[in-house]
Amino acid sequence: MTLTATPGTAQPGTADLAVDLDGVVKRFGAVTAVDGINLRIRPGEIVALLGPNGAGKTTTVDMLLGLAQPTEGTVRVYGRKPHDAVALGLVSAVMQTGGLLKDYTVEETVRLTAVLFGKPPSVVGEALERAGIADIGKRLVGKCSGGQQQRLRFAMALLPDPELLILDEPTTGMDVGGRHDFWQAIRRDAQGGRTVIFATHYLEEADAYADRVVFVRRGQIVADGTASEVKALASGRTVRATLPGAVASQLESIAGVDTAEVRGDTVYLHGRDTDPIARYLLTETPARDLEITSRNLEEAFLTLTADSPEASK
């Protein structure tokens, strides 16, 4: 599909998108934080922006919220400029840190947000209830735990009844219990059909709560798929062994090996089931010093970008 309409006018097929990032680049001086992202999200999707720290997730979120302007490309949220969408309450966000005043009470913070959005006072209690903090309404924000503050941010984000809710690393710094409660609240809320985008570097979170996962790495989208596809990518293990004179193409013909790498005398064999690989190496080749490790997220990213040679790390 080719789009020729000028920005700002309704584009058939894109007018009803929740999010439309088109060739978005963001540079801070010499640093390129976002390097050409194209992303379309339909209403009702729950999307995880997954990537290591510094991948450009937060910068992308800032541009979606109008807190930062792209250097190149266009950002549209429900067909509008991000800041306009924010002002109308079409999109709201739970940010990573900050954004709270510690000498307000929980209830006052939400009430002020209601006042700013021109909502009646009746919505305050409802938002507190939905965020699971109705019982601590009278507590000063400064006396709340990290998890409680995060649920307060969530209550504030719910007030305009946004079509799109953006969560930027929402569970950073929370303990296991807090993390669980927070996601419970989000999950209950999303059943109403709200579009949710959340940035995370926890694979488990993306897996458990997103129906679409967008991998971001070094400011680019390196994969975009369902949560189960992601899980498959990141599952599996790596067998590392010392095997002088090995050739990658021969190693890849070993049963069970998905990909193989040779770095000097060391070989790295990736596969879903590594036991037969190890058995083969030990019985049929002179390989020694075997080591079997789970593939982590960073390696999943490496796998994803294996066909595009990296200049240097």
Place this chain on the structure above:
Amino acid sequence: MTTAALLEKRSLPRFGGFTVGMIGLELRRMMRNKRTVIFTLVMPAVLFLLFGTNASNRTERVGGGNVTGYILVSMAAYGAMLATTSGGAMVSIERAAGWSRQLRLTPLKPVAYIAVKLVIAMIIGLVSVVAAFAVGSVSGAELPAHAWILCGLLAWVCSLVFAAFGLFMGYLLPSENVMQILGPVLGVLSFAGGLFAPVDTFGHTFATIAKFTPVYGVGEIARYPLVHDGTLWAAVLNVVVWTTLFSLGAMWRFRRDTARV
């Protein structure tokens, strides 16, 4: 649901989000801060009681009142300045806490935010003047009836210059404890501006310098209905120039702060 249908039920608040509701909540928060209450309401009254109410001050006459009344007006002006400065300087704390950024995720327009801050600064400035005068009226301060009203009103209105000063400093200084810096600064400025001791008691050079400092104009104007003395036009010019300078400074920093990177 189409975008058009989504937008039907959504609208922007009036006046860029400037509401009485926000002012009420912000005032309540400000009054919760004990340091603010002590500095703006208690301290000027205590200073007045310490330095203004001894026997000689009570008996010595100035204009239609006594020296105790003269000192009361100066202290009320000092309290109003402290109050409006800390009202304006609230933006510093809010920026440090990331609250300003949070507010950018609401329909509140930056100009409406500044307007709310100015209104709050002026409200606590007024409370400060009223509190000082209430203490003064029962502690031997004597002023002619018109001077009670005019001096109070002028001390309050002129403290607008320090609301602008507070905003400027609030945007300039990234500190979370900005009033710990501004408190002593105001003390020095108040001394230099003749609020704690009349400028005539300084040497000639210092007396001349004093006339160009920002507190001088406020004090002279506030006391004028009592003493009918001094060059009023110079005091008015002083207040106008400093208000303009501080406002320009605040606008310069404010523009930089709200510019989207």
